Amino acid sequence: MSLTPIAAIFKRDLKLALSYRFDFIIRVFSAFFSVVLWYYLSVFLKPDKSLIGNGDYFTYVIVGMALLGYINVMLFSFSQKIRQDQLMGTLEFIMASPASPSLLLFSSTIWEIVVETLHMLAFVLFAIILGAHFQVGSIPLLIIFFILIMISFGSLGIVAASFLLVFKRGEPITPFVTAFFALFGNIFFPTQILPAPLKILSFFIPLPYAVDGLRKIVILGAGFSEVLKEINALLIFSIILVPLAIFSLNFSLKIARKYGLLAIY
Secondary structure: OOOHHHHHHHHHHHHHHHOOOHHHHHHHHHHHHHHHHHHHHHHHOOOOHHHHOOOOHHHHHHHHHHHHHHHHHHHHHHHHHHHHHHHHOOHHHHHOOOOOHHHHHHHOOHHHHHHHHHHHHHHHHHHHHOOOOOOOOOHHHHHHHHHHHHHHHHHHHHHHHHHHHHHOOOOOHHHHHHHHHHHHOOOOOOHHHOOHHHHHHHHHOOHHHHHHHHHHHHOOOOOHHHHHHHHHHHHHHHHHHHHHHHHHHHHHHHHHHHOOOOOOO
């Protein structure tokens, strides 16, 4: 398979981003103000340490927020890129490429992932300055864990984007999933404090496993065996979601091509 279309998409996104350099400065300032906000909230809030892994709440929530940035890229970028190409009238040409539609769609988020990585580094740096404590156990393990996270949530993002191809006005899944994750994702508070019926729901989404595993790796210095449960959970979600994403995208493209929706916005 030729990588030319993928390289062309990345080159296009890079040129577009460089034409709006002020955007990166805004992202750095947003990272700073977000970290300061959570620092003072952590001073005000004093949760039971046994609920947050016997650590401090500031570091606990910083890891969750940093991961949430990546998840937002995976959930929203596909839909945003499709909508952008629809408005620019380039979607039909991109999807006519011999490359896999799923791969082309994923390649459209590469630049966003790069930018989010830089944003996360600034976010973490500000957090360290304000007293967050990190102890990374294994860099290779951290990379593998992030790859599993991106596969799981990237697949969800593609499923959501598939709705946009057909309905045009926006997909109904992403806002619901975002609100659902905020409540059940272990980002701001542990799911242990939820009522039992609600706690059960958290077992069926990938976010709690992703957040818990990441916290173990970067706060407690955990090794592979200590995050095996989280790795297995993300693998299961990936095995389920990747085929679902490919099917939903191909099915939506089939409908869009049949009714000429790719050229309509």
